[in-house]
Amino acid sequence: MHFLALGHNLLAEKKLRIHSNYSGKRFYRRAGCAALLFSLLHQVAMAGGGEESIFLDDVPVVLSASRLSQPINEAPVAVTIIDRQMIKDSGAWDLSEVFRLVPGMYVAYHADPYFSADSTVAYHGMVTTTTSDRMQVLIDGRSVYASLFGGVNWSDLPIVLDDIERIEVIRGPDSASYGANSYSGVINIITRHPAETQGKTMSVAFGKGRKEGIFRYGGQSGALSYRLTASIREDQGEDDRIKKPTSVFTFWNLNKYDNKTIHNLNLRADYQLNSADTMEFQFGYNGGPREVGEYGNVSAISRRAENHFEMLHWRRALEAGGELSVQAFHTVERVYARLKDSDGVSDGDAILRRYDLEVQHTFSPFTNARLVWGGSIRYDQTYAPYYLGVGDNQYLYGDFPYHLRRFFGNLEWRARPDLVFNVGGMIENNTYTGTDTTPRFAVNWHVQPGHTLRLSHSRATRSPSVYEKTYDSYWRSPEFYPGLPEMQTERVKSTELGYIGKYGKFDVDFRLFYDDYSQLIDVRNKRSAAGGNLNAGTAIMRGYELQLKAQLTDKTRLIYGLSGGGVKSDNVNGVIYSDSLPKYSHSLMLSHRVNDQWSGSLVAYQVAQTKFNSTDYNPRENRGYFIDANRRLDGKLSYQFKLDGKAAELSVIAQNLADARYFEYRHDNELPGRAVRLNFKLDM
Template identity: 85%
Template sequence: MSAEKISPIYLYRGILLHARYGAYALLLLAATQAHAATGGEEAVLLDDIPVVLSASRLSQPVNEAPVAVTIIDRQMIKDSGAWDLSEIFRLVPGMYVAYHADPYFSADSTVAYHGMVTTTTSDRMQVLIDGRSVYSTLFGGVNWSDLPIVLDDIERIEVIRGPDSASYGANSYSGVINIITRHPTETQGKMVSVAAGNGRKEAIVRFGTKNGALSYRLTASVREDAGEDANIKNATSAFTFWTLNKYDNKTIQNLNLRADYQLNSADTFELQMGYNGGPREVGEFNNVSAISRKAENHFEMLHWRRALEGGGELSVQAFHTVERVYASLKDSDGVSNGDAILRRYDIEVQHTFSAFQDARLVWGGSVRYDQTYAPYYLGVGDNQYLFGDFPYHLRRFFGNLEWRARPDLIFNVGGMMENNSYTGTDTTPRFAANWHFQPGHTFRFSHSRATRSPSVYEKVYDAYWRGPNFYPGLPEMQTERVKSTEVGYMGKLGKVDVDFRLFYDDYSQLIDVRNKRSAAGGNLNAGKAIMRGYEMQLKAPLTDKTRLIYGLSGGGVKSDNVNGVVYSDSLPKYSQSLLLSHKFNDQWSGSLAGYQVAQTKFNATDYNPSENRGYFINGNKRLDARLNYQFKLAGSQAECSLIMQNLGDARYFEYRHDNEVPGRVVRLNFRLDL
């Protein structure tokens, strides 16, 4: 299947088939545009447009960025009542989140933009913390519980909704998450926070200070998390395997340092260091499980910035990360060595300047070296793969030109040239135009190409299948590719900020190495799919004390599902989220967060009608609440929060029919700023 076989009429008809949700979104867009055309005192320029830093590597108003961006600010994080970092992304239109879906390596959550999840690792999205890639080398994706960060140290999160390999290279295939931490000057003094509830406990201590040109912050935390309930309440089968949840208890110990030094008026040095460790459970009943498993992860990053004349900047960033797991794994064959060590060394240079009048250019390059050691996971049943580190070399050159051709018309043209030791050289260009066709109303068109490189696990399997005992004539594995086109609108309808987009993604060369039929079929890159849909995000200050944030998405995936790898229907027909917050007075505030997802189909192996497990996993919805009280304690600012997740005690499944989320979870949080 290719994009050429699907006409534009088919694309838009497919979008409109998603019942009233797409129709409502399109009607709202039409009403907004009509409102803009009437002129009048309400058709004004937006004076509160947020600035994004991640879309093109340039600082831009969000309505001039070349891609759609969702901004999650500190208040949204608080109001959501989220416990895990991964839970926050339920607020992003088009994002699929499944609680602790992975039972095999980390018992961690799945976070995937636009579905397309054939494994729990969600390996088609790039994740950054202050520009540092935390995309894992072994399976791809991110181990969310292993990140050395606490929610309270996050300033904001920018989520790029769509491919962005032009800015961040391969693996920015479906989207990018950039987590931006708070500057040390914003976290001065001491802070203590403790939380306790059913199955969850946490303590956080933070100290920040400033000494002349040096400011720094040190945060330490420990968390006990009992994870899912031991037994599945609404089991789909009486077979014991399907009545028990996975082993996912974990202890998370974090230590994080950020220091910023203003050398002079032009030069700034930033140092970051972090540690994450502790015992973790992993595995399922009667399957591979960890007798003992302990994580030890750390990173070090140094970032130098020099401010240049005319608003330009020169920066150099270097970082080193280590993800280490000590594990003894038990299965039907006995006890195995489940240790894994993933190392990364990365240095990047970036230069921003005014290329000519009304134009800005950012360009630069980076080199990376990864090492991966994981005897159990990379053994593939053959001793020649059991020992040694698997190296990965990456070299990149990138650039983006922003040109304001007219006051109301902005072009972004850019791309990335990337060479890696697995698949060679790829180029991923992007073109975008943003037209402010009326004051306060913007139309965006963009087209880009993106790639995803194989993970170490996939590369080792590639060599395994092409070995002399299997299919030596099998073509060498290549990168996954996508051609993405979007039409977007941003504007203001009264007090409501509207962000709407239509997207059309043509995926090709999709990788599958876990299914022998892919190798036997003669192509590990045989997968193809067409995805089309819509997204809408609304932000509205209903009053000066009440804020509403609403997200809606819908669409569909069509594929020939070659070799039995099912991509069709892997995108929920619709999903929506609602965050309503209200400040009652100077002391009391509260919020409600609601989520709904249509039925999903993600894991082909889960389909077994004889055990009462159908092709689809039923849709679900839930409601969370937070009540907050602020007060003074011995002259210091204090607050207590009562947080209730899954108020209705809904028992539903995410990702698989044996992955039942926890029921109602209540916790009390106390915080004191000294």
């Protein structure tokens, strides 16, 4: 209950920013129930003691939380691990769909109608744009957070699901480790080592509006191992017409233009230079024609994506488990587009370039301690005249530069066998908002073998996107609006109390969180456009998350996620943050292997009604701020066999088994109906 008292005190400090008629009684009842559940779990933990060691052999290890390799019960933040088997059993088609299994994550299929016709993946609600720009996303430590609008264009990533080893999702702010834009959480996608993907593999998939072919070859020559993956995908996206429209008007009867063809090529090569040094090289390409837009609004006459990256990563193993590493990467994202809007036909080309260099050193400064520290520099260039609104203005036309410099560190100290401290932070300087410091403190107490409590407090920031900064610098410049405050970073203070435990066959992860947001940016609302403070938004978010994983038998696995909470805000400038976190969301995956040939899985999702920032609010046409609650059921059945002595697998995957017709994010964004596809995979 100490955590609830702390939350009450913090709220009192902010009461002048919240509506005077706000009453937290309903939240405290829900939080009280969550605290009671936590208390019961703790009693279970205390009752489950034994003579075993404090450190259990079967505790998963995470790599991303603090940049140190740590058992998950000693990480300073909550982490969800999505392993290869979870990805496979989920039956996901898009990478974005996998994150529906993460407690607190909101996923909306192809929600963005304007720039990329892509899905929205957002942690902890407060989604004011489809790009969901408050979460950092990495692939093997390489940031794919887009500079133009923020967020991630999931379909433009040069990666296929079968090349992913695991995904670590940091549930909570982590600017202490990954800097600005790790504001609400971090997703780190870790690919498979080439040594684990040797030989030739082919797979094909086809079904309702979907086709895909993948070929992978892995080889080895002495100390060099490599993997080359090529794929082509055709995706017809949403149904052309909305089955249950909210209005008789044509605009609300037609879905977005979201058909796409995706070509992927990915190379990873790892070379063991000697006993201590390893060199890793990666190259990736993603391209192809993409539809974008919607009826009666901005749409593409033609649009094509062309993206590629190159990354080089050198590692040296040091004594006592230390490591020195240098990583450099270069990314180019290109869009070639002819767009049709109310002004006629426009040039929608965009080019985003990124150059990044990072050095990291891990060592033990003294007994029972480990320290990781390092720094990085980044340079971004953004060219997007249409989307930034600069058009043919010669003064504005051209690349928008962005410089970033960072210094980070995290100290892990084992004060006692049962008590671990993590203290760290990031000092960051960027072109747009200057210098920020984001510290974190966490303590993990192994109460009994297999049962751990975690208390942490951190601060995090989000820097403006290029779009936001351009709006602030040019369209609200002092020449036109003297005396306006300059745009600053968004800020959050986050406190959490967590429990990680093992009871019988169940791995339990439970947390209470309290997040205090300030200086929230909005440039899209008319009330803030001319003379308002673009950093005027504030919000208080409180809630709980529960994650259960259980190997019920040697053939049956259960994974369950639950989250809930609430958001209260002064909703300044008409930006609706209040109640933008679903009061509850569930996910449940049950997988079972019948024998060596047959296996199957069922996955269920349920999300409460969710409020979004006036994306299509119109009470006259029965469209409020809330998107109705929804349920979805997916299933997969697989058969493994031999074909000419080679391992083969045939799967039938059905998404949205009940053919549910519901909306995500907007009242004109209807999830596709039942979609069945066949997948055949052969090791050649």
